[in-house]
Amino acid sequence: MATWQNEDLAPIKEKRRLLQTISYEKGEVRRGYADQILSIDLTKSQIEIQPLSAEIKSAFTGGRGFGLWSLWQRATPKTAWNDPENAIVISCGPIGGVTQYPGAGKSYVVTISPLTGIPVDSNVGGYFGPYLKFSGFDALEVTGKAKEDVILFIDGDKGIITLETAPLEEVNSHLLVDQLTRMGADSWKDQQRISVVSAGSAADHVKIGLLNFSYFDLHKGHIQLKQAGRGGIGSVFRDKKIKALVVKYSSLQGNSNASYDPKGVERLGLMMHREIREQDEEQNSMRKKGTTYLTGIMNDYHLLPVHNFKFGQHPKAERLRDTAWKKYFTPLKAHGCWYGCTLGCVNFVEGLLLKTGPYQGERVVVDGPEYETIAGVGSNCGIFDPESILEVNFYCDTYGIDTISFGTLCGFLMDLYSQKLIDQTITGGLELSFGNGAAQLELLHQMAKGEGFGVIAGKGIRALKEIFVREHGVSPSYLQDIGMECKGLEFSEYISKESLAQQGGYGIANKGPQHDEAWLIFMDMVNNQLPTFEDKAEALHYFPMFRTWFSLVGLCKLPWNDVVPEGNAEEEEPNKVPEHVQNYLDLFLAVTGKEITSEELILQSERVYNFQRVFNLKMGQGRRSHDDLPYRAIGPVTAEEYESRRELYDQELKENVGWSPSGKTTIEKIKALREHREKRYELLKDAVYKRRGWTEDGIPTLETLKRLGIDYPDVVEVIRPYMEKM
């Protein structure tokens, strides 16, 4: 056990000023719900506790569902991300906080995104969500704007909530979270009872800010940060002048959820622990490699983004395989981001010597890297140096920057720079060529300092496209083709060109192109299990709905299909992992006492999913055209891309288009392929919309809303202008 003290923090604490405090009676958590919501209005320094109605629980289940419902009450069609009424809502769902079933500690965060203008949802590990619930609240919603930096402290032990100014605390997460964790703890071990939500200095200046959720790793004796990365939630957080949200809860027990059938929860959890112990090492080895195992696989199958999604493979990607990371990772003991997660995908690197930035020369701990970071800031930018990626990973986290948006937009800039469509007069002297890790780091440091080209880059790809067209005369159609964003959100890190189903998975996703809704590439492209449009549409109904369910109840997706039971391959529908689906039905019953079928599980998701789609419409989006993709997500934009896989594309033209490529120029071939593929994508939209009960314009019909029981007057009001066409 390390030596521990927190007296050094007293002067910092002294400078705080109390804005508001309340004491509250902690209700009992029952069957996974606390039945209360904590509402903070920062403008008024107001702290309120509101009851959660049975109707809302039944309609929205929890997690993302509660977040969207809460945000809907606040947001008008005109609400912008930086308006005071925009809310940040955090909720973990009824199963959240179970200690026996692996992956049961996720929090879900919802807000109006600065990148997209529509709701974004992002999931994250760490202890905050469960501790929040056990402190008495199913959800925390924060609205308004503070006048100066504030910290909210929820003391779930004493039943006291305080809102204080926090002028002297650090902003960057690796330092701030250490301060707040030690400040809140009474002893070294007590640090495990604290969880902090924070952003970082770059989130003050750019729109790709993230939130870090912390927990204290007892075995390693230091803080871990997990990220709610997508959609710029950290930027909203800092715009509200929140420095941190802190919760303390000391009475965690195996049955803190007061489950309906705690022994049933134990039975299921034990079954999964044993399955992971027996299967993980010979399957994905998540316990040792985390998500880094994906890098090699993606490269092998042409799915790893390289050079702004131009290519799916690169010879140097060998340097970023799991085997390359092994030497950096600290061997770990228990390493789940919530208690009892034995899949334990968390990895970290201790003692990384920083070569740049404000902490140059210091040795730090890096959480990760995850696959998405390796692919985004690495291969997609032509950077194959693990230590450069680690340094970017560290700074992104502490500055509060989403590595996915950062990597994808950096690749976009490097693509333009390498084609001389932008130059150093635009980048402020930064040589943003593929492979230039130093320039990438400098761009990141500029974001944190709020200066230079970094601030412009940090507006996101959609804004950059407008700037480059307006101020620098770059072709808008070309920028649309190669700027990897949809709905304003940067793509996550998979090449979708050869999988139509995945194009739909990205394009039709509610929040924008993030793979957590659907990852169908292997089913579609590798195993050819979805040959028809209807097959793809069915998969694009089932899987996004099934995956949405995790976000309602507080579960992590990984223990669903990153480890599977022995014999799963012999199941009729192995991709669904039927035994695990049954576990989830049993688990939901064991926690909440409510028995659901697999169809009702999908129905729970459909309610929230369709509500979110209508929410997009409420915000002026949510229609067919908003599901359009940049062509690079569908097929080869440039001759260079086409030629890199000429045989494949020529064959497609011959066999699927009935058009002979022989004697044709590459440009002609690109055009013919594009016509075919874009038409195919539109046909896919038709099939998916039909399967989901939406109009041809992508709007849920009144009948669908009624079937789902979400035909609330204000929801129907949003679709009413489009009903005549239904």
Added chain:
Amino acid sequence: MVKSLGKRLDLCVGCRICESVCSNLYFKEDDREKSAIKIEEQDGSYRIIACTQCGACVDICPAQAIERKKNAIIINKKECIQCLSCVGFCPEGAMGYHRDVKTPFKCISCGSCARECSEEAIFIVREEEA
């Protein structure tokens, strides 16, 4: 000094007195499901399942509720959050779990069972720490 339970499988006759001694001592009832030592019959011979004090549970416990003490590895019940990771990951299958018992339980090398074993199939081994 590290103590652990030594086993001579060839001497075990399957009388299960050890199980009875253990559950009576720690749970005040005669229930082999609540014993930290278990005898399992397999093809006419017996397996003796009990903690080897290997420490895998110490590493897997996220709450650091399992500690290697002077004589054996013990569970601090106050710190345990009943995640059952230790039960699922015990390489010997020796971490005890019973639906009526709040926290997992294990052999702490107390030697009570060994003293009652007439066949001397189980015995306490003392090893100097490396």
